[in-house]
Amino acid sequence: MSPSTERMLNRVKAIYLFINDFGPVTTQQLVDEFGTTKRTIQRDLNVLTYNNLVDSPTRGMWETTSRKVKIAQ
Template sequence: MNPSTDRMLNRVKAIYLFIRRKGTVTTQDLVEEFDMTQRTIQRDLNILTYNKLVRSPSRGRWTITNRKVKVS
């Protein structure tokens, strides 16, 4: 796999695990935790949302869904 794709997948996984551990987080929490731009975080959240792994119950707040995930 392409190294940049590998990095992106690891980052998305780390964001998912962070949200799962914290419960509910804001986009700003993610920006500060991962030291990335809001645009990059939003792009990763879009991937997680598309795959029905996270949802936004209110604007700018994120939580995981009940979808079963096997994390390796």
């Protein structure tokens, strides 16, 4: 796996865990927490949404879904 792919997967996992712990959170909170651009966060949220792991009940707010996830260490 390329370093950039590994970095992206680690960030997506961290975003999921952050939303799970502190959600619902705003897109801007994620930008501030992870120090990336809004576009990068949006791409990562698209991955999580596609896999039915997060949902946006209100525009710009994110929370985890009830889908069960096994987190690898």
